[in-house]
Amino acid sequence: MTLIAEYTGEVDYIKNREQDESDSMMTLLLATNPDESLVICADRRGNIARFISGINNHKPESRKRKNVKCVRYDVNGVCRNLLVVTRHIAKGERLYIDYNGHENEYPTHYFV
Numbered sequence: 687m688t689l690i691a692e693y694t695g696e697v698d699y700i701k702n703r704e705q706d707e708s709d710s711m712m713t714l715l716l717a718t719n720p721d722e723s724l725v726i727c728a729d730r731r732g733n734i735a736r737f738i739s740g741i742n743n744h745k746p747e748s749r750k751r752k753n754v755k756c757v758r759y760d761v762n763g764v765c766r767n768l769l770v771v772t773r774h775i776a777k778g779e780r781l782y783i784d785y786n787g788h789e790n791e792y793p794t795h796y797f798v
């Protein structure tokens with residue numbers, strides 16, 4: 687659970703970004719009312735978190751590489767998306783995260 691980084695960017699309603707072709711959007715909040723669901727758009731105001739490699743969800747050997755996960759925390763009433771490690775990370779080891787939440791919409795079939 688060591689903190690790696692916060693996934694930062696501009697926060698917007700998902701409904702406003704349906705045509706956005708950026709490959710660095712991350713769901714922040716899925717609300718009961720879809721009109722209130724939020725996304726983090728990292729392309730213009732992101733940080734290093736947007737460059738962490740994704741796993742290929744279609745390959746079992748790739749799924750085993752995952753060593754970082756997203757957790758949502760309430761920080762002073764604001765929902766924040768934090769990236770934390772899931773196990774010990776050796777010096778020089780590459781970080782891997784699963785880009786997909788339960789929506790499973792991010793295409794990872796071409797990832798190495």
Ligand SMILES: C[S@+](CC[C@H](N)C(=O)[O-])C[C@H]1O[C@@H](n2cnc3c(N)ncnc32)[C@H](O)[C@@H]1O
Pocket residue numbers: 709710728729736737738739740741742796797798
């Ligand atoms: C969240 S990163 C965003 C990078 C984006 N171009 C930017 O500047 O913010 C997602 C992109 O990283 C690349 N990528 C991530 N993991 C990869 C992997 N395992 N193999 C190949 N490409 C990967 C793909 O091009 C993917 O579209």
